Amino acid sequence: DTSAVGRPAAPFPAGFRWGAATAAYQIEGAATEDGRGPSIWDTFCRTPGKVLGGDTGDVAVDHYHRFPEDVGLMAGLGLTSYRFSISWSRVQPAGAGAYNEAGLDFYRRLVDALLEAGIEPWPTLYHWDLPQPLEDAGGWPERDTAHRFAEYADCVHQALGDRVRHWTTVNEPWCAAFLGYASGEHAPGRREPSASLLAAHHLMLGHGLAVEAMRSRTPGNQFGAAVNLYAVSPATADPADADAARRIDGLQNRLFLDPLLLGRYPDDVLADTARHGFDPDPDDLAMIHQPLDQLGVNYYARHTVAGTPGEAAQTASSPFSSHSPWVGSEHVRFVPAGRPVTGMGWEIDESGLSEILVRLHREYPAVPLYVTENGAGYDEEPDGDGTVQDPDRIAYLDAHLRACHEAIAAGVPLRGYFTWSLLDNFEWAWGYSKRFGLIHVDYATQRRVPKDSARWYAEVIRQGGLPGQH
Ligand code: PNW
Numbered sequence: 001d002t003s004a005v006g007r008p009a010a011p012f013p014a015g016f017r018w019g020a021a022t023a024a025y026q027i028e029g030a031a032t033e034d035g036r037g038p039s040i041w042d043t044f045c046r047t048p049g050k051v052l053g054g055d056t057g058d059v060a061v062d063h064y065h066r067f068p069e070d071v072g073l074m075a076g077l078g079l080t081s082y083r084f085s086i087s088w089s090r091v092q093p094a095g096a097g098a099y100n101e102a103g104l105d106f107y108r109r110l111v112d113a114l115l116e117a118g119i120e121p122w123p124t125l126y127h128w129d130l131p132q133p134l135e136d137a138g139g140w141p142e143r144d145t146a147h148r149f150a151e152y153a154d155c156v157h158q159a160l161g162d163r164v165r166h167w168t169t170v171n172e173p174w175c176a177a178f179l180g181y182a183s184g185e186h187a188p189g190r191r192e193p194s195a196s197l198l199a200a201h202h203l204m205l206g207h208g209l210a211v212e213a214m215r216s217r218t219p220g221n222q223f224g225a226a227v228n229l230y231a232v233s234p235a236t237a238d239p240a241d242a243d244a245a246r247r248i249d250g251l252q253n254r255l256f257l258d259p260l261l262l263g264r265y266p267d268d269v270l271a272d273t274a275r276h277g278f279d280p281d282p283d284d285l286a287m288i289h290q291p292l293d294q295l296g297v298n299y300y301a302r303h304t305v306a307g308t309p310g311e312a313a314q315t316a317s318s319p320f321s322s323h324s325p326w327v328g329s330e331h332v333r334f335v336p337a338g339r340p341v342t343g344m345g346w347e348i349d350e351s352g353l354s355e356i357l358v359r360l361h362r363e364y365p366a367v368p369l370y371v372t373e374n375g376a377g378y379d380e381e382p383d384g385d386g387t388v389q390d391p392d393r394i395a396y397l398d399a400h401l402r403a404c405h406e407a408i409a410a411g412v413p414l415r416g417y418f419t420w421s422l423l424d425n426f427e428w429a430w431g432y433s434k435r436f437g438l439i440h441v442d443y444a445t446q447r448r449v450p451k452d453s454a455r456w457y458a459e460v461i462r463q464g465g466l467p468g469q470h
Helices: 040-045 063-077 101-116 132-136 143-160 173-181 193-217 239-262 267-272 282-288 351-363 391-409 428-433 452-463
Strands: 017-021 081-085 120-126 166-171 222-234 295-306 369-373 414-420 439-442 447-450
Touching: 017 120, 017 369, 017 452, 040 132, 063 101, 063 447, 063 452, 081 166, 081 414, 101 120, 101 143, 120 143, 120 193, 143 193, 166 173, 166 193, 166 295, 173 193, 173 222, 173 239, 193 222, 193 239, 193 282, 222 239, 222 351, 222 369, 239 267, 239 282, 239 295, 295 351, 351 369, 351 391, 391 414, 391 452
Parallel strands: 017 081, 017 414, 081 120, 120 166, 166 222, 222 295, 295 369, 369 414
Antiparallel strands: 439 447
16 A cells, blocks of 8 residues: 555656536526526427436536535545536526626636635636527527637636636537537537538637637636547458548547647548538638647547448437437447446546547647546445445546556646546436436435545545555
8 A cells, every 4th residue: 555655656747737527507507597598408408308307407416506515525625626617608698798797706706715725716618508599599500609609708708817727618519519410419409410510610710719819818828628539449450440430530539639739620521521511711720720728638438430331339428319420420330349338338448548648749739738527427326324335436537547647657748637527417418317426416405425436536636646556
């Protein structure tokens, strides 16, 4: 046991950020309070057959009212940093025009509470909850939405830029664009492949416009986006499977990384999607390609894919999924590689995380990297005494932190790690059926109880690294 000598077997660099992440719609509740307007997720949750059990984020884990308790729990874990998202509908209910001071105040109070507890606030400006009036005007496939986003971002930055140093613009534009507008598994539930490509482009454009606006006010702040990256492997040595892997890597990873970090779209992805008429304006690429101070990597799993005919495996982004989010590559099959899975059915492969981090370091211009999400969801129940023993989550986090450690040893500028999630919460199309938290929430009483994984993570943070293997 290395704790006896007070030094971890796998130490992380001094100043490494140890965090946990959440998102507004998944935790806040208070959906109609203090002037908050409706977002696409409020609407989607009310559409029958879209969210398991008809669950909604109306109450969620009531973080809007319980944030002081939650900040106390973070302090108890020893978190150095906390990643949360800001609800656009709270700050600007119509998505344009008037700002809601009461909404901004909530985030001022949250940020102040975090700073007082010695925890660095890491807000994300867009974690999927588009104000409904903007969707009514066409949503992300409309170019104007990118400009509305930059205005909103600028307003939040004006309110918090003196106290918040690290800013994330958009979270997982892949999910927002392709689950929202192609497969329809997420809000707004549209199934329009051509529109989904425009949505992806405008999410990126909104990122660029927002960074430009915020940076002009406070050049010393750090700006970036958070993308969900996957390691991608072909199922066999068959060239058709290699082509499938190229396509999925293109749509999932390079469609976002290349514009952000290289200022261009990947030619092969443009070719794969050509029949959808995707023809982005080159001037937009210059705007998207802002210098980045940080890049957030959300990592959960590896995709194993085949281009050869056969039986398709279910990819579980929704219990109701039927349409493909893989625009232009709908024939690709996702096949099980036989690894153990989490409660989401996602295959556990920590080697994919080091692979992604090392690849970013080797193939793209240098940028400080942060793992902004990584975690495991299960359908778990507490024991009779209300405690949760979650050895599988501990093993998942331990393995992925070891992968981070390996990447750092290989020279990757990885500066922090945020686990998903601080608390059990509303897991999108899965409602409250899947739990990702380090802290269990009893949804009937809103009682919070740290799981075994919370104590494990607190010890990792305390030691500044992973314990030795026993
Ligand atoms: C991410 N997929 O969501 C989000 O950023 C979180 O809000 C979410 O709770 C977490 O991961 C766990 O799901 C994803 O189907 C949802 O590929 C679906 C997919 C990926 C990420």
